[in-house]
Amino acid sequence: MTLVMKRNAALPSMLNDFFNGGRLLPGVFDFDGNLLDFERVGPIVPNVNIIENGKDFKIEIAAPGLERNDFKVEVENGILSISAEKEERKIDENTNYRRREFSYNSFSRAFTLPENSIPEKIDAKYEGGILRLSIPKKDVTVSKPVKEIKVS
Secondary structure, three states: OOOOOOOOOHHHHHHHHHHOOOOOOOOOOOOOOOOOOHHHHOOOOOOEEEEEOOOEEEEEEEOOOOOHHHEEEEEEOOEEEEEEEEEEEEEEEOOOOEEEEEEEEEEEEEEEOOOOEOHHHOEEEEEOOEEEEEEEEOOOOOOOOOOOOOOO
8 A cells, every 4th residue: 555645735726826827937936836946947047149240259148237257258179158156145134133145146158169260359348237249250361263274
C-alpha cells in the first residue's frame, strides 16, 4: 500500500485564478507551490541590438540602473564578453525595528567577433541605461577577378 499525501489546494487555486488568469507574468503569483518558478520565468538577461554598417559593428545592451564601473568588457580569442554585477544594500534602523534588504544582480553575454573586426579598437560607452559598443571593421580590399590575356 502506498501512502499519498494531498494538500488542500482550494485556496491557492483561487488565488492563482484571481492573480494570474493567464494575464499576468506567469510564475510570479504561483500560490500552488513555487513562489517564483524560474523554469517558467527564466533568468533576466538584458536585450541586445546588433547593428552592422559599412565601417563598424554596433552592440547596444539595455541595462538600466547600473553604473559604468559595474561593467566588465573583455576580448579573448575572438570572443567579446560583457558582464555586469551590482550589489545593493539597504539598511533601515529605527528604535522599534531593523530592516535590511540585500539584492545582487548580474548578467553575462558573449559574442563571437567576425574575422573582419578590429578587437583592439573597441569603444564602449554607457549613457541613459544603455551600454553601446562600437567594433571597427578592417578595410577589406576586394580582389579583382583574374583577367586572362589571350596570347596571339
